[in-house]
Amino acid sequence: MARDRFAPEFDPDCGDVPLTTARQDIVIGRWQGLRELLRATGPEWLSRGHRVRTLAQACAGSSTVESWLAAEPHNGDALVLRAATETARAFNLAIAAGRGVPIDQRRIDAAVMACLQAAEAFVDDPTPWISLISVARLYPAGVRRQELGRWWDELHGRDPYSVEGHLQVLHYYSSRWHGSNGLMYDFARDAAGVAPPGCALPVLVQYARVEEYRAAADAAEDRRTSVGLGQHWKNDGAVSDVRRTWQRWIVGRTDHTVAPGELRDLNYLTHAACHAGLHEIALPLLEMLDRRGTRTPWSYTGDPEREFTKWRKEFKVRV
Numbered sequence: 001m002a003r004d005r006f007a008p009e010f011d012p013d014c015g016d017v018p019l020t021t022a023r024q025d026i027v028i029g030r031w032q033g034l035r036e037l038l039r040a041t042g043p044e045w046l047s048r049g050h051r052v053r054t055l056a057q058a059c060a061g062s063s064t065v066e067s068w069l070a071a072e073p074h075n076g077d078a079l080v081l082r083a084a085t086e087t088a089r090a091f092n093l094a095i096a097a098g099r100g101v102p103i104d105q106r107r108i109d110a111a112v113m114a115c116l117q118a119a120e121a122f123v124d125d126p127t128p129w130i131s132l133i134s135v136a137r138l139y140p141a142g143v144r145r146q147e148l149g150r151w152w153d154e155l156h157g158r159d160p161y162s163v164e165g166h167l168q169v170l171h172y173y174s175s176r177w178h179g180s181n182g183l184m185y186d187f188a189r190d191a192a193g194v195a196p197p198g199c200a201l202p203v204l205v206q207y208a209r210v211e212e213y214r215a216a217a218d219a220a221e222d223r224r225t226s227v228g229l230g231q232h233w234k235n236d237g238a239v240s241d242v243r244r245t246w247q248r249w250i251v252g253r254t255d256h257t258v259a260p261g262e263l264r265d266l267n268y269l270t271h272a273a274c275h276a277g278l279h280e281i282a283l284p285l286l287e288m289l290d291r292r293g294t295r296t297p298w299s300y301t302g303d304p305e306r307e308f309t310k311w312r313k314e315f316k317v318r319v
Contacts, residue, residue, distance in 0.1 A: 008293040008308040012054065014260035015292060019051050026058045031068035031078075038077040045126055045159045050261035052127050053164070056084035060092055076122035083118035086111040087131040090138055102140050111135045119154070126162055129155035133168040142178035163200050163265055166191050167207055174211045176218070184208050192245070197252030202245040203265045206272040209238060210297045217300075233275035242272045246281045256288075264294040271297045274311040286317045 013019045018037055025033035034055060041048045059065045065085050068078045090111045093103045112135060118128035132151050136143045148169075155165045166187075173179035173187050188204035195201035213232050220229065232238065246269070258266055270289060273282040298304035 006309055006312060007291070008305055009291040010293050010295050010304065012057075014050070014263040014294070016047075016051065016054075016260040019054060019260070022051075023055060023058050026055070026062055026064045029062065029064050029067060031064050031071070034064070034068060034081065035072075035075070035077060038081065043124065045162065046259060046261040048125070049127050049130065049162070049164050052081055052084045055081055056088045059085040060088040074121070076118070076125070079114075079118040079121045080125055080127050083111070083114040083128045083131045086114040087135045090135055094138055103138065105139070108135060108138045124158060126155050126158035126165060129158065130162065130165045130168055133165070133172065137168075137172050137177045142172070148172070161195065161199050161201055163203065163262070166201060166204055170204055170207060171211065174208075174215065176211070176215050181208075181212050181215075184211060192248070195248065197248060198254060199252075200249050200262055200265050202248045203269050205241045206245060206268045209233070209241070209272065210268065210300060214300060233272065234277060238272070239276045239278065242269070242276050242278055242281060245269055246273070246285075250285070258288060258292070263289075263292055264296070267294040268297050270311075271301070271307075274315070275301070279315055282311065283315045283317065286312055286315060 011020075013023065018040070022033040022037040025031070037051060037055075038048070041051055059081065065078065065082045068075070069082060072078055090103065090107050093107060094101075097103055112132060115128045115132035115135065119125070119132070122128065129151055133148070133155065136148060136151070142148070152169060155162065159165060170184055170187055171177060173183045175181050175184070185205070185208050188208040191204050192202040209232070213229060216229055216232070249269070266285065266289060270282065270285040273285055276282075293304065293308045295304045298307040301307060
């Protein structure tokens with residue numbers, strides 16, 4: 001009997017079945033499922049952040065969150081989701097406008113005000129502060145350092161080991177936005193250095209390497225330059241970084257299940273290990289993932305399905 005052909009699963013909900021159910025409600029404009037999901041999630045910040053961000057992407061093209069707020073204008077969960085949705089809408093406008101083309105500042109200001117309103121309504125929740133730091137990137141000149149620092153302090157005080165929160169600061173500090181490669185890597189390494197064993201923060205260095213690759217690929221002027229980017233993943237620093245993240249995050253973990261909210265992080269480390277040629281690390285990571293892929297970062301180096309499948313074959317992962 002022939003073996004089933006391997007096919008990766010790129011589930012936008014990362015296997016979060018209750019999230020999938022709630023997201024389907026958005027299509028028909030039903031907000032009650034969102035309320036029940038976020039109420040049930042409670043202060044589990046990893047799961048809550050993943051769910052809010054995913055719901056926000058789906059709500060960005062509908063009026064579902066506005067319908068919820070019309071019915072319950074003081075509901076903290078609704079205000080948090082509205083803030084994330086306004087942030088998603090602002091980024092969608094920026095993507096449609098094209099890189100380097102500013103969007104109407106009033107849209108950015110509106111997203112910022114939605115974030116601040118949500119933070120006031122749900123004072124313990126780090127999620128609005130993550131949205132706030134994210135949307136700050138869209139100001140052509142960024143925001144004042146003191147302001148960003150204050151927002152960061154608010155986030156860090158609520159969830160000091162938030163990968164998503166750190167990631168938004170990392171993007172802000174990247175050369176494609178308001179910083180440089182050096183500033184971005186310094187932030188990633190500093191965060192990784194204070195992370196306790198088993199914490200995912202060391203993977204920020206792999207996020208930084210992908211960000212650097214994207215900026216270099218965008219700037220590549222000819223094929224020769226693009227081909228030279230292949231060493232980006234295999235130099236001594238890149239290889240050492242993968243080993244360090246593996247040791248501090250994966251080896252230090254006590255829970256070997258992969259939560260939906262950390263699936264993308266695991267894909268980033270796996271992608272880095274594969275491209276670095278580290279068989280002894282890539283193989284167990286691919287086995288941990290099984291079929292569960294996230295389109296990024298695989299899409300930055302090729303077709304994500306082909307990339308994911310190719311590396312499984314390369315390292316002889318059992319189907």
